[in-house]
Amino acid sequence: MLFLDQPLEFTRVEGGDALAYTARADFEAFGEFALAAYESGRRLVALWGGDERDAETPGIAVCAAFDLPEGLACVKLVCPVEDAVFPDLSGFFPAADRMQRAVRDLVGAAPRGGDLRPWLRHANWPADYFPLRSDAPEARFDTANENYEFVRVGGDGVHEIAVGPIHAGIIEPGHFRFSVMGESVLRLEERLGWKHKGIERRFSGMSLADGLKLAGRVSGDSTVAYAWAYSQAAEMICGVTAPPRAAWLRALFLERERVANHLGDLGYLGNDVALSFGLMQFMRIKEDWLRLNARLFGHRFMMDKIVPGGVTVDLDDAGVAEVVEQCRTTERDVHRLKDVYEEHAGLQDRFLTTGRVTPELAKRLGAVGVAARASGQCVDLRADHPVSPYDRVKPVVAMEERGDVAARALVRFAEIDESLRLIRALVDGLPQGGVWNAARSEPGKRGFGWVEGWRGDVFVALETGADGKIRRCHPRDPSWMNWPLLEHAIIDNIVPDFPLINKSFNLSYAGPDL
Amino acid sequence: MFSILRQILHDGVLTEAPPEIDPELQAAKRRLSDEIARRFRRSLFIREIDAGSCNGCELEIHALGIPYYNVEAMGIKFTASPRHADLLLVTGPVAKNMEVAVKRAYDATPEPKLVVATGDCGCTGGIFGESYACCGRVSNVIPVDVSIPGCPPTPLRLIQGILAAVGGSGDRDQESGIR
Structure with missing residues (x-):
């Protein structure tokens, strides 16, 4: 071909x-x-x-x-x-x-x-x-x-601000080197890799089952997306597919992960413009989601629940009712909070035109995920290359054109709405049957996994050696593609807006540091 | 402004009457407050250091500040600098590239100081272990007072672990025994 x-x-x-x-x-x-x-x-x-x-x-x-x-x-x-x-x-x-x-x-x-x-x-x-x-x-x-x-920026009055690897907040380590004139940022250069733990070398020699645990901890906030992508790759190697019910449950987990993370991001975006009300409100809702995850699926972040061959937990009718009820209350509360955000002049003043990535730039840099969709790029694997059950529930891609902090917030609001719709459709159409097919590793095979996580597309390339153990596994976090975007988004903005702009992308450090 | 107030009134005070809160957590919270009052005169400053985690532990540490757990009401504050900290809450195995930064943060923290290794990785190196790029558990790099296992540890376990640290005898490397 x-x-x-x-x-x-x-x-x-x-x-x-x-x-x-x-x-x-x-x-x-x-x-x-x-x-x-x-x-x-x-x-x-x-x-x-x-x-x-x-x-x-x-x-x-x-x-x-x-x-x-x-x-x-x-x-x-x-x-x-x-x-x-x-x-x-x-x-x-x-x-x-x-x-x-x-x-x-x-x-x-x-x-x-x-x-x-x-x-x-x-x-x-x-x-x-x-x-x-x-x-x-x-x-x-x-x-x-x-x-x-x-890279040094020269000229009268240009000075450097070096930040990190340890930052002031509860966030991951990285180093940012700003070249600044007055308050305006002329250039930002990122130096990452601080969390490099040798994950790819660690994979080699692991069984497919152990590899799943490691894949789910490349970037913990996207553990569901990683586990699914890894399982897709492992299933290509084993020559099995997950039962229909397992595929639908996987999508349920993925959408729940998306909603939980978007809720947290919207809260922290409010916090970064001194609206701590937003943080408390959104984090309260997020905590409700994590608690329901723990109660229904046995883990607050659903770690290790997707495995090669299917999933390890099922959902009964009482669980379905709880999921649907939570969608109802969340939709109500998030709509109220969206009104608050839209009417809050101080918040809008900080969000609008801040950290702008034009559609041309997003395309040029190969942006993915929320950041790409906020800059007019219609990229979403769930719509572009839908696997079961996305071919049935047909996600609508959320898009904004402005590419500023406000646009990235609006995409998250729209994606929460869409995920709530998807979750209802998923539990409504949940096929009957088992949730796991036995998956045995085959020697000398390769497989690929590719899943639209909440941040963007997570990609996994997997190979087995002659002994059926992992020979090579490369997990690619979406943040690889979007970190360079941040370097451009900050140009001509003021230094104090950096935390807000950074948060509006909310990229993973652990994921690309490997 | 009206809608903000309405929403706040609508929610009420979640910290005092959250229906699904674990009674065990409430007890841990009261004990923690007493210990902080006794040892740190009602104020414990924590500097969180991510030494190489998968970022799962950070998600749970963030949760400590939300209305359900509300640790700030107990006198616990997360500080921006190790120079203001009483306790270092360290997550992850220590990535080799972070070794120097972690040691510097420890040295910058004034005595008396406590170190809590957080999560399975902080306690043992976890799934990442030791390698050319990874120093393994936190105590391989700086002295640790208490370890909080879990992948990631829940907010409840985190509060219990902090309690173990401030209530402890100060002996190095004692396990909190929370499983």
């Missing part, structure tokens, strides 16, 4: 319910396919590397996944270890920049050109230690001071 008129023969990955295709490419064809994808307006989904020196075509592999109308297209380039280079895609896919640097840090394959600064490596392991190479020994290294080359 050919895509984008490129001479690459794709084959469909069998098993599972998502559409994924793979192809091999040499150096030139890899770059040309990526360029063709860009020129036809498609998105880069992920870029990752692996050590395949024991494979039929031995070498260091670099894979890129693209979002095509037909589904997910994954192109693999295998390069010799002594000359491990791959085409630089960051010229047209800006989000590839940090992914390429991570590939260099972890597997030792470098882009030909582009930014070659380390990303996940903070000088705390040697530059010639590549943790994802199969012959990299288990090792501990001394910490070292990194002298990271931030």
Whole structure:
């Protein structure tokens, strides 16, 4: 099968319910396919590397996944270890920049050109230690001071503000380097990777069951999305599909995760403009959702409830009634609070025109999720590539055009409404039957998972080795794509608006730090 | 303004009469208040440090401030700087890249100080363990007074763990024993 008129023969990955295709490419064809994808307006989904020196075509592999109308297209380039280079895609896919640097840090394959600064490596392991190479020994290294080359902004009156890694609030660690003139931000450069824990190396050698637990803890606030994406990939490997009832319950969990997180974000957005009333109100509703999760499904965040083959909990009629009743009260309360937010002049003054990302910029940077939809980008896997049950309940994509903090808040309000509708439809149409099919790992297989979490699309690439254990797992958080957006959104805004703008994206640090 | 007041009046005071609140939690809250009053003269300042968590623990720590748990009414305040803190609430295994920052935050905290390792990862390294990139449990990097297990620990467990820390004898590395 050919895509984008490129001479690459794709084959469909069998098993599972998502559409994924793979192809091999040499150096030139890899770059040309990526360029063709860009020129036809498609998105880069992920870029990752692996050590395949024991494979039929031995070498260091670099894979890129693209979002095509037909589904997910994954192109693999295998390069010799002594000359491990791959085409630089960051010229047209800006989000590839940090992914390429991570590939260099972890597997030792470098882009030909582009930014070659380390990303996940903070000088705390040697530059010639590549943790994802199969012959990299288990090792501990001394910490070292990194002298990271931030881009300097020159000129009279320009000064730098360095923030982090530890921030003032209860938030994840990261470093922000602002170049400032007076109160206006001229430039922001992010330095992330502080939470890098070696997750991808940890995956290797795990059973598919253990891998699920790790996948669910890449970014804890999106544990349902990760567990589902991982399970999709594992099901392709095992050649099973989840029973219909399990698929519907998965979507119920995912929508409940979306509502809970959106509620929290709307609360904190109010708090960041000194309307703590909003925080208390929204967090109160969110807590009710977490408590019902605990009561019905056994965990406040529904961790480890989606597994390869199905789900581990069922929902009875009494549970359905509670879910429906909670949708009713939440809808009522959220509508009241939305009126308060819309009528509050101080809040609107801070929200409107703040942290603007134009639709052109969002498209150019390959934005995903809430942030993309608030900037006029109609991207939502639930509508673009619907798997069961989204092909039946048909989500309506929430969109705004302005791309400011207000737009990102409005998208969240609209998505809560839509998720409440979906939840009612899901429990209403819940098919009868079992909720789990046995899934046994198959050796030497690969699978892909791709799920629209509350923040954006979560992607998982999974491979098993000859022993049926995990050989390679690459989870790609949506925050990879959206962190560069924040650097642009803050330009010409004032420093005190940064926390608000940052919150309006609410990106994960743990997810992309891996 | 009217709609805000109406909504507040509509909700009432959730902290005092939440129907689904665990009676065990109310007891823990009162005991915690007494301990804080005794040891810290009614005020305990906590600096939260994420040393490499999956961010699940942070979600539950955020919940401590909401009307149902309302720890601020008990004299507990989350502070922006370790220099103002009595207690460091540390989540996650300590990522190698965070090791220096965590040690600096600990050094910046004035004596007497308490450290609470939070979540399974903070207690044991959890699913992430120790590796080229991960130092494992918090006590591998700084001295720990109390550990609160859980993935993530619920707000109730967090309150109980803080209670164990302020009520403890001050011996290092004692387990809170909450399971």
